[in-house]
Amino acid sequence: MMKYIILRNRPEGKPSLKDFGTKETEKPQPGEGEILLKALYVSVDPYLRGRMRDEKSYIPPFKLNEPMESMVVPEVEDSKNENFSKGDFVSGMLDWQEYQVSDGKGLNKINKDIAPLSAYLGILGLTGITAYLGLEKIGKLKEGETLLVSGAAGAVGSIVGQIGKIKKCKVVGIAGSDEKIKKITKVFKFDEGINYKTTDNIKEEIKKACPNGVDVYFDNVGGEMLDAAILNMNKFGRVVNCGAISLYNSKEKPTGLRLEPFLIKKSILMQGFTVRDYAEDFQPAIKQLSKWLKEDKLQYEETIVEGFEKIPQAFLDLFEGKNQGKMVVKV
Amino acid sequence: MMKYIILRNRPEGKPSLKDFGTKETEKPQPGEGEILLKALYVSVDPYLRGRMRDEKSYIPPFKLNEPMESMVVPEVEDSKNENFSKGDFVSGMLDWQEYQVSDGKGLNKINKDIAPLSAYLGILGLTGITAYLGLEKIGKLKEGETLLVSGAAGAVGSIVGQIGKIKKCKVVGIAGSDEKIKKITKVFKFDEGINYKTTDNIKEEIKKACPNGVDVYFDNVGGEMLDAAILNMNKFGRVVNCGAISLYNSKEKPTGLRLEPFLIKKSILMQGFTVRDYAEDFQPAIKQLSKWLKEDKLQYEETIVEGFEKIPQAFLDLFEGKNQGKMVVKV
Structure with a gap:
């Protein structure tokens, strides 16, 4: 026998343990x-909250009473597929089940000599890939430029800033506490940090x-920090719109400075970035991130x-900021 | 003696005749x-409003009490430069003066057998080049897509829509009167037109x-029409931010819907477009536009x-929509 975790209810507002079930x-x-596949490590991420809603979106919502899914690192326990051998470690979007079968499509083999298996859900997983490809595909960051990052102490932001330093850029981070700064x-060796909670003029x-x-x-984060950044941008500046967490909880339609005159004046590019749009670039991204990781x-x-x-409690703890x-989750 | 036109005051809000002077x-x-050079035709354009402000920008502001400038088609009346002969017609960024001297740098010779001289300030000038390169460089319009254009009856907008039809796209235009629709x-053979003045729900x-x-x-145009367009965009949609005439004369910093959550959700790109950034692409653009023009x-x-x-009154009339x-201006 084996366990799996289902979505039992679609929560209104903050989710709780009763919205999940173990079967x-x-x-x-x-x-x-x-x-x-035998699950070893399971990623829990804030974006999964969106998939608990029954809303039309580009990623389909979770179905009630069926297993939830996220990025998982399992071990291959048995193989009837010539591309995989017993003992291989892989990563992929998989169900929250102790065991599951797969035809192997969409799974990536991973090497635990490069980094601990859990790293393939973070710095060598979607988190690191988001930072790397956001900068590559939209930011097109060049040596000597100035890189500004919001949510700088977060999982993605902290990698973004470090990549900026590898690329010999001036890197400035914005975060919400002196501890984070x-x-x-x-x-993480950013050049400078700005605590937005202790200034009244972020611009x-x-x-x-x-x-x-x-x-x-x-x-x-979006919102006022985006405005302040745009007002400081150089000609041909680029904005990677990766998240807008400052706006996700607002009930009204949020308003702010109109940005198009500044985009025109400085030939600025703003582009929404969703890492799933770039699946064909994941392997080179992981390769580069692994190399940097090995080089410390x-x-x-x-x-x-x-x-x-x-798993459900770990997911809920994300919203209480209990993670560093x-x-x-180690299964 | 000869006349020239200067900027006398930097207007707050809407400019008026008293902001200009003829000397x-x-x-x-x-x-x-x-x-x-003897000026024959002078272009007046909305973007000149920006240069009347004393703001640091990529194009320097006009200086008070000095001649304003824009694209002009003059005739060469006398030449002490081996590259030009008396009777040549050229186009270039020149002062608002009846006569001026030039070393010839930045001037393009034009051929009045291809199109009337005034066309070199319009469809074969920055107007047509803006439409063509905006769609090529930022819009990356592909056959069968849906193209929406604001200011659709304007100089740039009407060319944008026609290029969309040449590229076999569905083309919808937004304009401000039934006559323009x-x-x-x-x-101009757009598929459909929307009169924004007779609807209260542009979205x-x-x-x-x-x-x-x-x-x-x-x-x-920018502003609310941009919001309405963004709310109707497909995944991977592209916005060419070419102008924001609805905002140019406002005294306050204009505000509106925050757009970054929509950019993220649909992986939308927004980019400010200034035709001057693409000077190396002008010649191929003019070649293509001339070809289409000859093919009717x-x-x-x-x-x-x-x-x-x-000239000043013609410029002011732009903001009243008095042009077709x-x-x-024919000198």
Whole structure:
């Protein structure tokens, strides 16, 4: 027998444990061309909240009473597929089940000699890939430019800033506490940090920290910080619109400064970035991130919770800020 | 003696005649390597409003009490430069003066057998080049897509829509009178037109006119029409931010819907477009536009005002929508 975790209710407002259920069923057997996977590490991420809603979106919503899914690192326990061998480690978008079968499509083999398996859900997973490809595909960051990052102490933001330093850029981060500012400058080696909670003129703070103007703004928060960044941008500046967490909880339609006159004046590009749009670029991204990791050029943090049945609680803890860096469940 | 037109005041809000002045001075004489130019046609354009402000920008602001400038088609009246002969027609960024000398740099010779001289300020000038390169470089319009254009009856907008039809796209235009709507659908062959002045729900009108959603929005106006367009865009939609005439004369910093959540949700690109950034692409653009013009695939309109001293009034009339197509002053 084996356990799996289902969505029981679609929560209104904040989710709670009663919205999830743990069930048991027979351990599945792989058919011809299939492999049997045993889950080792499961990623929990804020964006999964969106899929708990019954809304039309580009990622379909979770179905009630069926297993939820996220990025998982399993071991291949049995293989009837010539591309995989027993003992292989892989990563992929998989169900919250202790065991499952797969035809292997969409799975990537991973190498635990490069980094611990859990890293493939963080710095070598969608988190790191988002930072890397956001900067590559939209930011097009060049050596010597000035990079501004919001949500700078977060899982994505902290990698963005470190990549900026690898590319020999001036890197300035925005975050919401002195502790976080200390972390981004001391641990992640950003050049400067701005605590937006202790200034009433974020635009001026950015100007002071970026005397040559901002060339690339990697935005995880949206809202007033985006306005302040745009007002400090150089000609041909680029904004990677990766997240807008400052607006996600507002009930009214949020309003703010009209940005199009500034886009025109400075030939600025703003583009929404969703990492799933770039699936064909994941392998080169992972390769580059692995190389930097081996060279000790990237630092990362993770919070590892133990126990398959702890997945729902770990997910809920994300919204209480109980994690430091990437939140992962070890099965 | 000859006349020239200066900027007398920097207007707050809407400019008026008192912000301009007409002066007289000696007719200049060309030195060695120089040519004497006699202005024949002068372009007036909304973007000049921006240069009346004393703001740091990529194009420097006009100086008080000095001649304003724009694209001008002059005749070479005297030449001490081996590259030009008396009787040549050229186009270039030149002062608002009846006569001026030039070293010839930045001037293009033009051929009046291909199109009338005034067309080199419109469809074969920056207007046509803006439409063509905006769609090529930022819009990346593909056959079968849906193209939405604001300021659709204007000089740039009417060319944008016609290029969309040449590229076999569905083309919908937004304009401010039934007469203009009739023109874009009958003369310029847009598929549909929306009169924004007779609807109180522009978003719904766009939805009705674009049942497959909007792939490219060529924006000449900014503001609420931009919001409505974004709300109707498809995944991977592109916005060419070419103008924001609805905001240029506002005194306050204009506000509106925050757009970044929509950019993220649909992976939308917005980019400020200034034709001057693409100077190396002007010649191929003019070549393509001339070809289409000869093949009778492009129609254009112009409003020609006569008299050098009418330049300021012609410029002011742009903001009242008094022009049909490209506004040009015949000296």
